[in-house]
Amino acid sequence: MKKFCFLLLIATLLFSCKQGGQQNKKNDDKPVITVTIEPLRYFTEAIAGDRFTVVSMVPKGTSPETYDPTPQQLVELARSKAYFRIGYIGFEQTWTDKLTDNAPHLQFFDMSQGVDLIYDNTHVHHHAANEKEHQHAIGVEPHIWNSAVNAQIIAGNILSALRNIDKGNEDFYLERYNTLCRKIEHTDSLIRQTLATPGADHAFMIYHPALSYFARDYGLHQISIEEGGKEPSPAHLKALIDLCQAEDVRVIFVQPEFDKRNAETIAQQTETKVIPINPLSYDWEEEMLNVAKALAPQAATK
Numbered sequence: 001m002k003k004f005c006f007l008l009l010i011a012t013l014l015f016s017c018k019q020g021g022q023q024n025k026k027n028d029d030k031p032v033i034t035v036t037i038e039p040l041r042y043f044t045e046a047i048a049g050d051r052f053t054v055v056s057m058v059p060k061g062t063s064p065e066t067y068d069p070t071p072q073q074l075v076e077l078a079r080s081k082a083y084f085r086i087g088y089i090g091f092e093q094t095w096t097d098k099l100t101d102n103a104p105h106l107q108f109f110d111m112s113q114g115v116d117l118i119y120d121n122t123h124v125h126h127h128a129a130n131e132k133e134h135q136h137a138i139g140v141e142p143h144i145w146n147s148a149v150n151a152q153i154i155a156g157n158i159l160s161a162l163r164n165i166d167k168g169n170e171d172f173y174l175e176r177y178n179t180l181c182r183k184i185e186h187t188d189s190l191i192r193q194t195l196a197t198p199g200a201d202h203a204f205m206i207y208h209p210a211l212s213y214f215a216r217d218y219g220l221h222q223i224s225i226e227e228g229g230k231e232p233s234p235a236h237l238k239a240l241i242d243l244c245q246a247e248d249v250r251v252i253f254v255q256p257e258f259d260k261r262n263a264e265t266i267a268q269q270t271e272t273k274v275i276p277i278n279p280l281s282y283d284w285e286e287e288m289l290n291v292a293k294a295l296a297p298q299a300a301t302k
Helices: 002-022 038-051 071-077 090-102 148-165 167-195 212-218 234-246 261-270 284-294
Strands: 032-035 053-056 080-085 107-110 124-127 132-135 203-206 221-224 251-254 273-276
Touching: 032 038, 032 071, 038 053, 038 148, 038 167, 038 284, 071 080, 071 090, 080 090, 080 148, 107 148, 148 167, 148 212, 167 212, 167 284, 212 221, 212 284, 221 234, 234 261, 251 261, 251 284, 261 273
Parallel strands: 032 053, 032 080, 080 107, 203 221, 203 251, 251 273
Antiparallel strands: 124 132
């Protein structure tokens, strides 16, 4: 709470200092929608087009589980017309109420509405990079956007939100929504074709289990290196090596926000391939296809 009050104080001072400069801005600036993560910015921009400026609260290359907004972001948030949250990611669990208090005029829309959520035991994740921990609320697996099925639902929620806040452009948003849905369907078709290739993997290992919904969509087995959201113990690491061999795992995915040393240790013991992915990328379609291609037999044997 003290940290948040300090941020609000700085934000207020920054806002006061900016008033003179803001008077020189054009009055016809596009309204702003703020979203939590880059994939959600991609979906929102695809439907909103040039009617809104869309900005992400969590910058590229940072973790949405532990990120704290800067005072400048708190200032800019006050300019937003709406906030689109992805649903259950750590940043939102920590900051939504505080952001609402900071900008009471702001309309919040939950993009997870209608998603068939995956539940697991509530757990804490430990990030070696910044020594912070986070907890997924009520045991919800939060990475809903890594799924073509869920992407369609998210797109529908974005369409509903835009119709709510900009009632004069419903047809414009509907047309762009339909275009996005066709892209998502095409991506889903390509993924299914790739995974149907003879010899394609049906199990994979990943440090942080960000592909739970992807795995559910396509009948895959995701094996998480994290043990209860923390670094695996030596015993668990040994069990993972045995499981990797038993499941004929050939691919271990690593993400830029997490330490990859344990993945490399397992790879050395099992002759698997460590492949970097970025589930938080703005280029949603490309990332989903990259995951599928990595599980194809020619990719795993290179």
